[in-house]
Amino acid sequence: MAKPAVETRALTKTFGVTPVLRNVAMLIDAGACAMVIGGNGSGKSTLLRILAGLSQPTSGDAIVFGENSRSLAAARRRIGMLTHQSWLYPNLTARENLEFYGELYGLTHREELATKWIDAVGLAASSNDRVREFSRGMEQRLSIARAMMMGPDLLLLDEPFAALDPAGVAIVGDLIRAAIARGCTALITAHSPLELGVDIARYEISNGRVIPMRDELRPRSRMGA
């Protein structure tokens, strides 16, 4: 059995007295793709933020590549994340944004990588435009490029298809499939079940609890004890 890339143990998060996640226990094996489906405010984004170490659980643990999310060290470099916020600087161009993040991650050949990823998300014509001039969909595409250009081993994608036009959906779908094909683990959130053309373990999040969806095949991802 593959070593888990992500594991949560009795993970609970409350904001004030409001519980958002309750005793979440999940295992996602390395190279697997999992999807958490739920409505607005159901806790999907909170779950991803905790896994990335950006938010602290109230109790329980989240383990990512063997490291506790409360103190991620080496694992941080292996995570590519997409959130509702683009994490892009409005006054920098698309190219400058990617090159900046590439420098933070110590990537060499940043110019070539930026060109490659800007092309990959279909923004070549806008590579030298400032992000503040971008539409929401263009920002989403560039955010996908930002998350993927570091070659992450774990993709945490919060509603990756939001705001995308059909062409954008196809591009981003291809990129996610390619990442999974090279062995990247992916945890995707969505409002409703999506087909990506790969094995996906689907979970439903409701009232803070994460449960596998009925009749779901889960070949490479499973609920924990």
Place this chain on the structure above:
Amino acid sequence: MAAFAAILRKDLRVEIRSGQSTIALFALSLLIMVVLVFALNPQPMDRARDGAAALWVAMVFAGMLGATRSMIAENDNGCLRALTLSPIDPAALYGAKLAAAFAFMAIVEVAAVALITLFFNLEFGADLARLAPSLMLGTLGFAALATLLAAISSRTRAGDLILPILAIPLFIPAIIAGVKSSESALSGFPLAASSQWLGILIAFDVLFITLGALLFEHVIRED
């Protein structure tokens, strides 16, 4: 060091492109000077004292604005989270934000010195050059403190209000030392005459920079 350079270069590039912080800081400094000139109506014998005080008032308030804007820029589109997730040392992030705030404040202070020279009828010359050590040390210390506190206040709803409430009391000893050493310089005394005040400013710089480097990671982390 690469992360420090990358973040600082990014901040300077964004500022050169937009000019928002520098223009806002300069405008605020100018307004403060004008208000103080009318309020104090400086007499010839008090010009050095009043000019030094005006300079430091302008520096403190412009510095708070600069540090706040610097952190607000990181919160735009959630960029601070991206920096938190990236494998950079939080101390390098703090150092880069501090260096950027220092650079913006230093540019504005050059203009502020020119303004007090005009408004307070001071003479351009060696006295102004002797201002440099106290101003640079004061700016560095205030940038160090304000950057740390701006990171705290930027995560609160009433951040703009909280920053001065936190920053000014902590900076009062440095303000006293800075005003005294600046007054000494503008009065024509040699640098050695204000060495004790400069010593206090250096101690504050060391204290605030060390605290900032150690605490920044905890300050930017979310609950």
